[in-house]
Amino acid sequence: MIEGLLIGLGAAFSIQNLLMVIAGCLIGTFIGMLPGLGPMSIIAIMIPVAITIGDPSAAIILLAGVYYGAIFGGSTSSILLNAPGVAGTVASSFDGYPMARKGQAGKALTIAAIASFAGGSIGALLLMIFAPMLSTVALLFHSAEYFALMVVGLSAIAAFAGTGNVAKAVLMTLLGLVMATVGEGALFNMPRFTMGLMDLQSGFSFITLAMAMFALPEALFLVLNPARSAQGNGGKIDNLRITREEGRKIAPVIGRQSIQGFFIGVLPGAGATIASFLGYAVERNIASKEEQEEFGKGAIKGLAAPETANNAACTGSFVPLLTLGIPGSGTTAILLGALIALNVTPGPRLMIDEPQIFWAVIISMYIGNLVLLILNLPLIPYIAKVLAIPRNYLIPFILFFTLMGSYIGQNNATELLILVGMGICATVLKFADYPLAPLLIGFILGGMLEDNFSRSMQLYDGIGFIFERPMTLGLLVIAVLLVVVPSYRARRAKARQEGVAEGD
Amino acid sequence: MTFDMGRRALMAAAAAFALTGPVAAEPVVDSIHFLIPGGAGGGWDGTARGTGEALTGAGLVGTASYENMSGGGGGKAIGYLIENADSQHGTLMVNSTPIVIRSLTGVFPHNFRDLTLVSGTIGDYAAIVVGKDSPLNSMDDLLAAFDADPSGTAIGGGSVPGGMDHLVAAMVMEAAGKDALAVKYIPYDAGGKAMAALLSGEIAALSTGFSEAVALAEAGEVKILGVTADERVAAYDAPTMQEQGIDTTFVNWRGFFAAPGLPEDKLVMYQEAITKMYDTPEWEAVRTRNGWVNIHNSGDDFQTFLEGQEQVIGDLMKKLGFL
Numbered sequence: 001m002i003e004g005l006l007i008g009l010g011a012a013f014s015i016q017n018l019l020m021v022i023a024g025c026l027i028g029t030f031i032g033m034l035p036g037l038g039p040m041s042i043i044a045i046m047i048p049v050a051i052t053i054g055d056p057s058a059a060i061i062l063l064a065g066v067y068y069g070a071i072f073g074g075s076t077s078s079i080l081l082n083a084p085g086v087a088g089t090v091a092s093s094f095d096g097y098p099m100a101r102k103g104q105a106g107k108a109l110t111i112a113a114i115a116s117f118a119g120g121s122i123g124a125l126l127l128m129i130f131a132p133m134l135s136t137v138a139l140l141f142h143s144a145e146y147f148a149l150m151v152v153g154l155s156a157i158a159a160f161a162g163t164g165n166v167a168k169a170v171l172m173t174l175l176g177l178v179m180a181t182v183g184e185g186a187l188f189n190m191p192r193f194t195m196g197l198m199d200l201q202s203g204f205s206f207i208t209l210a211m212a213m214f215a216l217p218e219a220l221f222l223v224l225n226p227a228r229s230a231q232g233n234g235g236k237i238d239n240l241r242i243t244r245e246e247g248r249k250i251a252p253v254i255g256r257q258s259i260q261g262f263f264i265g266v267l268p269g270a271g272a273t274i275a276s277f278l279g280y281a282v283e284r285n286i287a288s289k290e291e292q293e294e295f296g297k298g299a300i301k302g303l304a305a306p307e308t309a310n311n312a313a314c315t316g317s318f319v320p321l322l323t324l325g326i327p328g329s330g331t332t333a334i335l336l337g338a339l340i341a342l343n344v345t346p347g348p349r350l351m352i353d354e355p356q357i358f359w360a361v362i363i364s365m366y367i368g369n370l371v372l373l374i375l376n377l378p379l380i381p382y383i384a385k386v387l388a389i390p391r392n393y394l395i396p397f398i399l400f401f402t403l404m405g406s407y408i409g410q411n412n413a414t415e416l417l418i419l420v421g422m423g424i425c426a427t428v429l430k431f432a433d434y435p436l437a438p439l440l441i442g443f444i445l446g447g448m449l450e451d452n453f454s455r456s457m458q459l460y461d462g463i464g465f466i467f468e469r470p471m472t473l474g475l476l477v478i479a480v481l482l483v484v485v486p487s488y489r490a491r492r493a494k495a496r497q498e499g500v501a502e503g504d
Numbered sequence: 505m506t507f508d509m510g511r512r513a514l515m516a517a518a519a520a521f522a523l524t525g526p527v528a529a530e531p532v533v534d535s536i537h538f539l540i541p542g543g544a545g546g547g548w549d550g551t552a553r554g555t556g557e558a559l560t561g562a563g564l565v566g567t568a569s570y571e572n573m574s575g576g577g578g579g580k581a582i583g584y585l586i587e588n589a590d591s592q593h594g595t596l597m598v599n600s601t602p603i604v605i606r607s608l609t610g611v612f613p614h615n616f617r618d619l620t621l622v623s624g625t626i627g628d629y630a631a632i633v634v635g636k637d638s639p640l641n642s643m644d645d646l647l648a649a650f651d652a653d654p655s656g657t658a659i660g661g662g663s664v665p666g667g668m669d670h671l672v673a674a675m676v677m678e679a680a681g682k683d684a685l686a687v688k689y690i691p692y693d694a695g696g697k698a699m700a701a702l703l704s705g706e707i708a709a710l711s712t713g714f715s716e717a718v719a720l721a722e723a724g725e726v727k728i729l730g731v732t733a734d735e736r737v738a739a740y741d742a743p744t745m746q747e748q749g750i751d752t753t754f755v756n757w758r759g760f761f762a763a764p765g766l767p768e769d770k771l772v773m774y775q776e777a778i779t780k781m782y783d784t785p786e787w788e789a790v791r792t793r794n795g796w797v798n799i800h801n802s803g804d805d806f807q808t809f810l811e812g813q814e815q816v817i818g819d820l821m822k823k824l825g826f827l
Binding site: 051138139140141142143184185190191198199201202268320324325326346350412414447451455458459461 | 573574575576577579580583609611655658664688690691692693697699700701703704705706719720723725793
């Protein structure tokens, strides 16, 4: 391993490859900031460029840099505009956007940068040590376990049920799950619930839904409710720095989530999204009661957790890609395509046959994370200034990028109609105080939940898999605990308070 | 700041989406507009852009432009081409085997007869593979395992039930004299996840495209039990179904269609440009890079080929209860 490391160091520190990392991170960050442009489309755009480079190490380093950059840039639009462009950064907006509204945009971006850096670097370290071993662990997960894992992911909605109305959160989750069934599922060859509309045949697109649930209602709210935007402090960026106390608060979160996120990322198909939701749910559950109240209203822990987890998971997703040749997500699938086009075949033999590529990629992950941190910390005050743009310019800007984001990629004008229609429904729901995040969580997880459930049903000829596979049962028990324990604690605390009131 | 971001995105997009090569002397066709029924980055997208790159690079076509029109799993673009036939004489639409399957199930209201058939250009055979540590080493082993425990010998694939990978698995089992309906087919939504399921032992075998199977076999991950080609393919030495006594062949083709009522002289021009393309080094470069197999069917041959495929697939789908 030491020998491989040295080869990797030599390769990664060549001038050409260093330039590639820097270029990749820059391009990824800037394009990733645009709402609606996720890492998948950016990497797809960059592939022709990477292929012309010819040298496989340099090409994959460039693309990996773009990947991290895009994830990092994506958090910026989640935090500042409440417009997540990637499913993996949806959870970052839960607390990041409230922070930005409170005038702590600079601090939110700083926490995001540091959490991303830590998650990515610790992830890379874990990748280096565990990659060969982990490839076999990932294969212990069958469809049944994936189904259970999705259920655990869904329990993240408990975090929203706790702050508001449980029934409303559950209702919105169910709505999200129902919306996920629209279109041709992976398991049926007939379209469902499309009402005969061809444009619904592939289902709702994630980007359109995310924009309609988060960005559009937010922009409309700013128009309809000027008083609320006046609460923002006119874009003045104070508290860029994190206090020592805050640092102490988020350090254990970052530590836990780097590890948890990485291991979730290793599982093909789970990836950054689940890692970020789970990270959020877990950290909320183990936080103290006063801190729990803060979640969803701009808690620094609530931002640090998903930001760390999604970056660690991105790194983790390279384990199945590099050691098994299995892409765990849409983005790594595109990367795999690029590798094959460059005559590199990822798989168990990659480490033996072409160690320079394997190790150069890992080393450049560190460099990439470092570059991102160095690049972004000084830029934060300028990036955060986006919020200082007067409302009458900012809102059209958000609307423009929201519409563009949902049009690009699909090139389908009907998406725009769906976006506007849903956006209006979402705004009404928001006025009625229904939480929109559970809907999006239900939608994102719903498809995978259903696929894995019906696969398991088919494989085991019924529901027996829940009892036949201990790991499935274990995960389901965890999911139940994640939902029941917090609400039980909340109820008991409430009962105790009332008891005290009566005693008075 | 914000303007800068916009411009960067546009520049990157322009670089990627306007791949037009240098114009050589005497192009056969001045320009072709490629209509892609799916989003950027998919198989159709790669085929159209790769073909356009080779055609313009070799100077057979002056300029190429591309339009992605997703929706309806490809049905929207077909409808568009038919509705606007008169103004679309300069357009070629890329498509593949699913146009046959989806027309049969009625997901598409139209079928290939409603379009002008230009030519089938490339293809990929199908293959049945098992994990490298699997005790199965030939189709006979797989059939024996199936006979012993039909429900425990699940075959996975990357398509929906009734989709291509399922049909291939059913076709092979049928040709081997087994009951295609008894085959437990487990669908996965992407090839990678099906592969993970194979390695984890969730499924016994995987029905997949041959080029994908070759990449995995070269990486030492799978054994190819059988290929649906007429004879062994040069790219990788794996036994065919036929030499193992299973009389079946299957090609997942990709090719180009034009609007209905396309003038004959235009059609001949397009076909000529594509025929000449096969001999150019530009095409060879694109083809090798993507691992495609040349399977050229022009005009009437294309029609005969498609009708044959429609017949075979239609019969099988009826038997499986999808029609």
